[in-house]
Amino acid sequence: DAGVTQSPTHLIKTRGQQVTLRCSPKSGHDTVSWYQQALGQGPQFIFQYYEEEERQRGNFPDRFSGHQFPNYSSELNVNALLLGDSALYLCASSLQGEEKLFFGSGTQLSVL
Amino acid sequence: GQNIDQPTEMTATEGAIVQINCTYQTSGFNGLFWYQQHAGEAPTFLSYNVLDGLEEKGRFSSFLSRSKGYSYLLLKELQMKDSASYLCAVENTGKLIFGQGTTLQVKP
Numbered sequence: 404d405a406g407v408t409q410s411p412t413h414l415i416k417t418r419g420q421q422v423t424l425r426c427s428p429k430s431g432h433d434t435v436s437w438y439q440q441a442l443g444q445g446p447q448f449i450f451q452y453y454e455e456e457e458r459q460r461g462n463f464p465d466r467f468s469g470h471q472f473p474n475y476s477s478e479l480n481v482n483a484l485l486l487g488d489s490a491l492y493l494c495a496s497s498l499q500g501e502e503k504l505f506f507g508s509g510t511q512l513s514v515l
Numbered sequence: 516g517q518n519i520d521q522p523t524e525m526t527a528t529e530g531a532i533v534q535i536n537c538t539y540q541t542s543g544f545n546g547l548f549w550y551q552q553h554a555g556e557a558p559t560f561l562s563y564n565v566l567d568g569l570e571e572k573g574r575f576s577s578f579l580s581r582s583k584g585y586s587y588l589l590l591k592e593l594q595m596k597d598s599a600s601y602l603c604a605v606e607n608t609g610k611l612i613f614g615q616g617t618t619l620q621v622k623p
Contacts (some may be wrong), residue, residue, distance in 0.1 A: 502546055503563060
């Protein structure tokens with residue numbers, strides 16, 4: 404049973420570019436959340452998707468957007484990249500109504 | 516506001532016991548999680564406390580006091596593989612609010 408998978412593992416972009424990160428949830432899960440983890444910090448909630456809709460959003464600008472597909476997989480898009488967007492981006496899946504999150508290994512994004 | 520505090524770093528000796536504290540002040544509270552994260556890896560679930568008291572699971576135990584806004588993670592019989600970051604997180608309306616994490620170094 405595959406856990407949460409994310410791609411790519413690492414990514415290098417330059418300022419002003421756009422990036423798309425992908426996530427496949429754990430089998431049987433229907434809810435996907437995205438978190439940003441800066442070096443030496445705890446993860447920060449970006450947003451959560453359920454039934455292909457954004458259900459909750461953290462304190463992130465509109466440059467951060469997402470999507471959930473009918474198969475429950477999800478994408479995180481970041482436009483107009485800034486140096487400060489360099490971080491580990493974690494995807495977590497869960498079953499709606501259950502609290503426990505399962506995390507993927509993340510995508511390490513470096514913005515130069 | 517949302518505030519979750521943990522010590523930044525701790526060091527302990529193999530075979531010993533260590534307690535990692537977490538205090539929180541959040542606008543909502545449904546429960547408290549502890550996750551373990553090794554460098555470059557995904558956070559993995561350790562415990563979830565909803566009610567006050569101690570939850571024991573093998574070498575790891577977690578305690579919660581909602582009235583005090585306080586939790587701790589207790590690790591017994593420390594092993595070298597326990598060297599990792601330990602994340603305290605408050606669950607609020609389906610999202611997790613994390614502390615900065617505590618980096619634990621276990622020495623021989």
